Amino acid sequence: MSTSSKNKSSKSNPAYPSPAGGWGALKSSAKHLIHSENAAKNVKALLRANQPGGFDCPGCAWGDSEKAGKIQFCENGVKAIAWEATSKRVDSSFFKQYSITELQQWDGHSLEKSGRLTEPMFYDGISDHYQPISWENAFKVIGDSLQQLASPNEALLYTSGRASNEVAYLYQLFGRVLGTNNFPDCSNMCHEASGIGMTNSLGTGKGTVTMDDFSKADAIFVFGQNPGTNHPRMLGTLREASKRGAKIVSINNLKERGLQKFSDPQSPKEMIFLTGTNISQHYFTPRLGGDMALLRGVAKCLFERFEQDKSILDTDFIQAHCHGFEAYQRSVASSDWEKILYQCSLSREEIEQIATIYASSDKVIFTWAMGITQHHHSVATVRELVNVLMLRGNVGKVGAGACPVRGHSNVQGNRTVGINENPPMDFLDALEKRYAFSVPREHGFNTVDSIHAMLEGKAKVFIALGGNFSAATPDTERSYQALQQCDLTVQISTKLNRSHVITGKRALILPCLGRTEIDRQTSGEQCITVEDSMSMVHSSTGQNEPASDNIRSETAIVAAMAMASVGDKIIDWNKLASDYALIRQEISAVIPDFEDYNARIKAGRGFYLQNPAAQRQWRTPMKKATFSDAKLPEQLAHECAQLLTKKPVLTLQTMRSHDQYNTTIYGMDDRYRGVYGERNVIFMSAEDINKQALINGDYVKITTISNDGIERSVTNFKIVEYQIPSGCVAAYYPETNPLVPLESVADDCGTPTYKSIPVTLDKVSP
DSSP, rough: OOOOOOTSOOOSSOOOOOOOOHHHHHHHHHHHHHHHHOOHHHHHHHBBBTTTSBBBBBBBBOOOOOOTTTTOOOOHHHHHHHHOOOOOOEEEEHHHSSOOOHHHTSSHHHHHTOOOOOEEEEEEEESSSSOOOOHHHHHHHHHHHTTOOSSSGGGGEEEEETTTTHHHHHHHHHHHTTTOOOOOOOOGGOOOOOOOOHHHHOOSSOOOOOHHHHTOOOOEEEEOOOHHHTTTHHHHHHHHHHTTOOOOEEEESSSSGGGEEEEEETTTHHTTTTTEEEEOOOEOOOTTTTTHHHHHHHHHHHHHHHOOTTTOOHHHHHHHHEEEEHHHHHHHSSOOOOHHHHHHHOOHHHHHHHHHHHTTTSEEEEEEEEHHSTTTTHHHHHHHHHHHHHHHSSSSSSTTEEOOSBBBBBHHHHTTOOSSSSSSSSHHHHHHHHHOOOOOOOOOOOOOOHHHHHHHTOEEEEEEEEOOHHHSSSHHHHHHHHHHHHEEEEESSSSGGGGGGOOEEEEEEEEBBTTTTTTTTEEEEEEEEEETTTTTEEEOOBBBOOSSOOOOOOHHHHHHHHHHHHOSSSSEEEEEEEOOHHHHHHHHHHHHTTHHHHHHTTTOOOOEEGGGGGOOOSSSSTTEEEOOOOOOOOOOOHHHHHHOOOSSOEEEEEEEOOOOEEEHHHHHHGGGGGGGGGOEEEEHHHHHHTTTTTTTTOOEEEEEEEESSOOEEEEEEEEEEHHHHHHEEEEEEETTTTGSSSTTOTTTTTBBBBTTTHHHHEEEOO
């Protein structure tokens, strides 16, 4: 079993010669289907992916096309489905063969490719092996552990974005009956800044656009995201927009192939003639952390032009719908051009060009992802995105709006149904009214707070509804220490991962159904529901037989945990778990806009949760869309760190490879960036390679610069020359998560700053 990939051969070819998608995507898809050892069944399942009556892909949250008969899966969707529907199995004989100590030496790819978990397992803290345990005894261990806590707030209930609306609602209800709001979730590590920033500006934390808006936009600006890897179906949407003449502008520090050219595998012409469609007519590469300065420069251009041309700004919209405009105008006026240009590292001419494209387009969409949300000033940057949209009335207008592109397929739905450590009071009021118990009101722990709480002994039981917490979190060594100090850790999972071998003093693995599998309860076969990035709620019905007769649905597992821990005096957990339509009835009774939930999910592709900001209804304190007058950051990450060392400081961003989704690594290639057979690489500009007297292919040690006295470094990372701004470098996570200090979080939201890590490099021998 391989535990390291650094010695594998590779070749570097950043200039991927072909369009994204196309034959390369088909070849990769076929390879992963074959490696699943279940190819025929997986091909059949794929035809039902993201289709009415089928199952929602367990990958990204991009919306579905309305075109009848259109295939709705992408290359990375194929990987996710093949990964889940593999014929390989991890059972009690596997854990008898391999000790936890031995499994800790395996890399993440090797752990997950071992196969599907098939039966509940228990680690007693003594034997160094997981042992089989009955479901009943597993729930007794959980119930006893929770009942013995000094306070319900010593429990942490983590949620992955894969969880359905039904299980997420039941999970949050379980936690609140228990008496805690400790609901750390994957949102805390990705789009938290989007939710907080947009709520402060618009009164809603969700995107204001629909899929239909993309077909009507005059211009689409893509900030800080790589659709070709992270949500490839978006490329089909951008391709259609580009072909009809919409202007597409990409603003991303890395030159990503998917944002340059895309060949649609469903286009016979592009496949036969080996051609593709140009996606971005314009591509700008600001330095890491410089997006707010770029946007401030665009606003400055618009204000300057407004002096000569009053049509530049939508003054009717601003006067009728906005608050704080004058303060924002003063903040823009006081922003110095020299600082703007330094922080974003673009020229004045480039910013003027961006402003011209924006000002000449009537209907504009801004989309963004984690290139925006994982910096110290991410909330301010999100608000600046909205500021610029509001200057020309591009909120609440057909073909225009704000579109944070979420990651996992139901991360947005989880938040909608109550997975929130800081829940709105009206939601808690509705729960209290519906169930007649005293709902906890104090804020709970987010993800980073939870790690601190575990380290400090304030949290003792950790339950994870999906995900791979130990691999996703920052400051890896301290995250491991945190989990290992818990009295009990519980993982509800489909496949083995790092978090199963970084355990508390005792640990449980509870195997669950995957999205592709048939869910049978006492009332019959069940469907679940999810919400995509466009606020569409639709059903998902598994197609494959379960991987084992001894696995249970996530909903059934959560209901049984609740029954063992808090009993059924307040909630009849078993009744709800027997028929998910009953859970949807409860959601309808508690959460606005879910009326007739069960009936509405039967119609086509489900129903739209109306966004009030899209209707120009502002649920802000002033009942208006609110401009932010935040100043530009005093210093970016590299400037602050340079004061602590004499070595040249670079800013590191962590990111995915193309053979990866979140922490799941499907393979060791990243073909769009020209990397094959390895992951321990660091992407650098030719200028920075020369400045540091290095050459392409050298190996380096990467060290974080911080003032907390903790040494954080990773070593034997190979330099790959790439198109990236000078001063910036990039590498894959989770391999570089050890470099992210636990205390380095975004202002106002607590998201780890995975895209703003100041580092130095030292050459080493491989």
